[in-house]
């Protein structure tokens with residue numbers, strides 16, 4: 772089979788930089804790769820879609836939050852900023868932060884993280900749990 776140069780009746784120009792044909796081939800390779808890349812990653816979210824909005828904390832977890840008796844006078848609930856009554860039962864998250872039950876429950880029905888330290892509670896949202904696992908791995 773005749774080479775490209777024979778067919779087109781021209782000669783390589785030697786070491787004067789890449790041939791126009793070479794550049795064209797590169798462009799083709801790049802375009803093909805872009806297409807292949809786009810096809811391969813179709814359906815994979817773009818980075819700006821990766822920050823999923825956090826779902827509410829698992830209802831079960833919220834219902835079964837540990838209750839602790841507040842004994843230190845002056846301890847405040849970080850949500851409403853009011854001090855606990857001495858001997859009052861507060862809801863404690865696994866991160867040890869304590870809240871009025873009436874304060875933390877509405878919060879956790881909106882999002883799954885501690886309002887103080889952003890400790891994440893498990894959720895009932897399978898998709899989010901998967902996403903979280905992926906995030907930890909990468």
Ligand SMILES: [Zn+2]
Pocket residue numbers: 848849850851852853870871873874
């Ligand atoms: Zn409170």
Ligand SMILES: [Zn+2]
Pocket residue numbers: 864866867868885886887888889890
């Ligand atoms: Zn916390």
